[in-house]
Amino acid sequence: MYDLIIIGGGPAGVAAAIYAARKQLKTVLITEEIGGQSVVSEGIENWIGAPKIHGQELAKLFKAHLEAVKGDIVTPALGERVTSLAKTEEGFLAKTKTGKEFAAKAVLIASGAGRRKLAIPGAEKFENKGVTYCASCDGPLFGGMDVAVIGGGNAGFETALQLLAYAKSVTLIHRHKEFKADPVTVGKARAHPNMRIIAHAEPTEIMGDQFVTGLKYTDKNTNEEKQVAVSGVFAEIGVMPNTGFTERLVALDPIKRIKVDPHNQRTSVEGIWAAGDCTDELYHQNNIAAGDGVKALEDIYLWIKKR
Numbered sequence: 673m674y675d676l677i678i679i680g681g682g683p684a685g686v687a688a689a690i691y692a693a694r695k696q697l698k699t700v701l702i703t704e705e706i707g708g709q710s711v712v713s714e715g716i717e718n719w720i721g722a723p724k725i726h727g728q729e730l731a732k733l734f735k736a737h738l739e740a741v742k743g744d745i746v747t748p749a750l751g752e753r754v755t756s757l758a759k760t761e762e763g764f765l766a767k768t769k770t771g772k773e774f775a776a777k778a779v780l781i782a783s784g785a786g787r788r789k790l791a792i793p794g795a796e797k798f799e800n801k802g803v804t805y806c807a808s809c810d811g812p813l814f815g816g817m818d819v820a821v822i823g824g825g826n827a828g829f830e831t832a833l834q835l836l837a838y839a840k841s842v843t844l845i846h847r848h849k850e851f852k853a854d855p856v857t858v859g860k861a862r863a864h865p866n867m868r869i870i871a872h873a874e875p876t877e878i879m880g881d882q883f884v885t886g887l888k889y890t891d892k893n894t895n896e897e898k899q900v901a902v903s904g905v906f907a908e909i910g911v912m913p914n915t916g917f918t919e920r921l922v923a924l925d926p927i928k929r930i931k932v933d934p935h936n937q938r939t940s941v942e943g944i945w946a947a948g949d950c951t952d953e954l955y956h957q958n959n960i961a962a963g964d965g966v967k968a969l970e971d972i973y974l975w976i977k978k979r
C-alpha cells in the first residue's frame with residue numbers, strides 16, 4: 673500500500689510528485705503522460721524562470737526533475753488512465769484502464785482538463801479531417817486556406833489571430849451578441865483585413881466529403897440557415913475537467929470541477945485532495961497548477977504524519 677496516489681502528470685501532479693519524493697512519502701504517480709495540456713504550445717512565455725519555452729521542452733524538464741529526485745520513493749505508472757476511484761477501509765483504491773489496481777492512504781487528483789468537443793452533426797466524423805481543437809498544433813496545416821473558428825472568448829480570438837498568420841481568411845462564429853474576449857484582443861482581430869466576425873450565430877453542422885468543406889450555422893438575428901465554405905474548423909468552446917472517474921465520490925461544481933478548499937486543496941472527502949485545472953480554482957495556468965500541487969502536498973504530508 674502506498675502513502676499517496678497522484679493522478680495526473682501535468683504541472684500540478686509533477687510538482688506534487690517532486691515534493692512527495694523530498695518528503696519521503698511512498699507514492700505512485702498514475703498518468704497517461706508527463707507534461708500536461710501545454711505540451712502542444714510552441715512558446716510558453718510565463719513559466720517562471722523561463723522567458724520562453726516550448727511545451728515539449730517543459731515536459732522534458734518535468735521528466736528530468738522527477739527522474740532526479742524520485743529514487744525508490746515515487747513510482748511512475750506511465751501510460752495508465754485511472755477509470756475508477758473508490759474508498760476502502762484502509763484508504764482508497766484506484767483502478768486503471770489496463771486493469772491494474774493501486775491502493776493508498778491518500779489521493780491527490782491532478783487530472784487536469786481537456787477541450788470541450790463540438791456536439792453538432794459532422795463534428796466527430798471530421799475530427800482530424802478539418803475539425804481541430806488545437807491551433808498551435810494544426811494551424812500551419814491550413815496555410816493559404818479559408819478556416820473558421822468557433823468561440824468568442826479569449827481562446828477563440830487568440831486562435832483566430834494565430835491562424836491569420838497562415839490562413840487565407842478566418843471567419844469567427846460566436847453564439848452571443850457580445851464577446852467574452854478582452855476588447856483589445858477583439859480589436860486586433862477586427863483590424864485584420866482577412867478576418868470576418870459573425871456574432872449571434874449558432875453553428876449547426878460541419879459539412880464535408882473526405883475532409884471538411886464548410887460550416888452551416890443559424891443566423892440568430894433572422895433565423896436564416898447560412899453556410900460558409902471553409903477547409904478547417906477550429907473549436908474553442910471551453911474546457912472539460914477530467915473528473916469522470918471520481919464523479920460519485922467527491923463533490924463537484926455544476927461544470928464537474930472538483931470543489932476544493934483553496935487554503936489546502938482538500939476536497940469534500942477526507943483523504944482526497946485535488947489540484948490544478950480539474951478543480952474549481954478560478955484561474956487555470958501552469959504556475960497556478962504547480963503551486964496548487966505543492967500546497968496539497970504540504971497538507972497531505974502533515975495529514976499522513978498525524979495519522
Ligand SMILES: Cc1cc2nc3c(=O)[nH]c(=O)nc-3n(C[C@H](O)[C@H](O)[C@H](O)COP(=O)(O)OP(=O)(O)OC[C@H]3O[C@@H](n4cnc5c(N)ncnc54)[C@H](O)[C@@H]3O)c2cc1C
Pocket residue numbers: 679680681682683684685702703704705706707708709710712713715716717718719752753754755782783784785786806808914917947948949950956957958959961
Ligand atoms: C494549447 C494550450 C496552451 C497553453 N498555454 C499556457 C501558457 O502559455 N501558460 C500557462 O500558464 N498555461 C497555459 N495553458 C494552460 C495550462 O496548460 C494548464 O493550466 C495546466 O496544464 C494545468 O495543469 P494540470 O496539471 O492541472 O493539468 P493538465 O496539464 O491538464 O494535466 C493533466 C494530466 O493528467 C493526466 N490525466 C488525465 N486524466 C487522467 C486519468 N483519468 N488518469 C490518469 N491520468 C490522467 C493527463 O494525461 C495529464 O498528464 C495552456 C493550455 C493549452 C491547452
